């Protein structure tokens with residue numbers, strides 16, 4: 001390998017240059033380039049607002065799933081938001097896992113909402129019949 005400070009030929013396992021004394025930093029390519037290294041900074045993390053909203057809505061939907069229509073409506077909104085969040089996930093660096101969680105939560109909220117609204121309707125019907 002070659003010292004990237006002075007160009008001295010060195011043993012491959014050298015830690016410090018025997019010529020200039022600088023610490024050897026291992027580079028992917030062993031060639032010494034004069035060009036300034038491109039420091040590609042990672043894109044600033046953008047929060048996926050849809051996923052965030054979907055997460056909030058799915059939890060609210062779960063909490064309110066026992067209220068006929070309201071819980072189902074909120075869960076539907078959460079489902080729509082999490083799908084939008086998943087579709088747009090490439091535009092964001094965060095939120096894929098959260099989007100899946102929100103999707104699951106909103107589906108659970110929907111199913112629970114439907115089951116509970118059916119149960120409540122049956123209970124009301126039974127109550128109306130005098131049981």
Ligand SMILES: [Zn+2]
Nearest residue numbers: 003006017020
């Ligand atoms: Zn050197």
